[in-house]
Amino acid sequence: MCPETPCSYPICLPRSAIDAIDLRSYHRDLIQRAAELFVADETACSLELRELWAETSAGCAKNGSGAIVKAQTRPAEGSATASRTIPTADSLQEVLGERQVTFQKPIAEFEFDFNFNQSAQGLRRKLYRMKTVLEGTLRTLSAIHSQAKEIEKQRNVTPELHDLFLRELDSISRDLKSHCSTAEELLNISADIKSTIHSIINFKNQDILNHNEVQLKVIAEKSVSDSESVKLLSELSYKDSRTMRITSVIALIYLPTNLVLTFFSTSFIEMLGSVNSNDENAAPRKDAQLEI
Secondary structure, eight states: OOOSSOEEOOEEEEOSOOOHHHHHHHHHHHHHTHHHHEEEOSSOEEEEOEEEOBOOHHHHHHHOSOSBOOOEEOOGGGOSOSEEEEOSHHHHHHHHTTOOOEEOOOGGGOOOOHHHHHHHHHHHHHHHHHHHHHHHHHHHHHHHHHHHHHHHHHHTOOHHHHHHHHHHHHHHHHHHHHHHHHHHHHHHHHHHHHHHHHHHHHHHHHHHHHHHHHHHHHHHHHHHHHHHHHHHHHHHHHHHHHHHHHHHHHHHHHHHHHHHHHHHTSHHHHHHHHHHHHHHHHHHHHHHHHHO
C-alpha cells in the first residue's frame, strides 16, 4: 500500500538464499539509491523492481564471482527503463502479483540488543549439545550393528529375528540422521540470525555514533561561541581595569592637595583664627590697666 506521505523505500525481491556478505553490500546499495528506487506520494508510486536470483554455471564462469548475481533490474515488457508509475495500491498489487516485497525499515525501529544475541547463542549451544548426543548415539548404533553378526552366531539367533533387529537399527539410525540434519539446518539458520542481529546492532551503533557526532558538532559550535563571548568579556574587563588604574593614579596625585585645601577652607579653621585674634586684642588692654 502506498504511504500517505512522501517517502523513499528500496524494494528487494529475493528468489533464493543469499550470502550474508552479498546481502549486506546489496542493502548498502539499496540505501544509497533509496530515493530513486521508490518514491510515493498521495497519488502515485514510482518504483524500480530489483530481483536477485542464483547464478547458473555459465554465469559463474562468465562473471567469475560467487554463487550470487549482483542486484539487477528487469524492465517490464521489454521497456528500456525499469521505473514505472503505478496510480493506485491495487495496481501495485496487480503488478507485483504473489511475489514477496520487503520495504527497508529504519534502523531505529529494530528493537534488538545484546539480549537477543545471547538468546541466539544459548539456542546454538543447545543445538550443538543435541547434535553431539545424536552423533554419539549414531556411533553407538553403528557399533551395535557391527556386533550383530557375532551375537547371531553366539546366541543362535534366528535369521528372521536378526533381520528384524537390523531393520530396527536401520530405522533408528535413519531417524537419528534426520534429527542430525535438522539440528545442522537449525544451526545454519541460527548463524544467519546471529549475523543479522550483529548487523542490526552495528547499524544501530553507527546511527547512535552519527547522532552523537552531530550533537558533538553542535556542542563544539556552542563552545566556540562561548569562547568568543569570554574573549570579548576579558577584553572589556581589561579596558575597565586600565581605566580604573588611570583613575587611581589621578586620585593619588590630586587627592592629598585637595584634602589639605578642603581642610583649611572649613569653618572650623576660620573659627580658630578669630579666637586667636580676639586673645591678642585682649592682652594689650590688661597691660594698659596695669600701667594706670
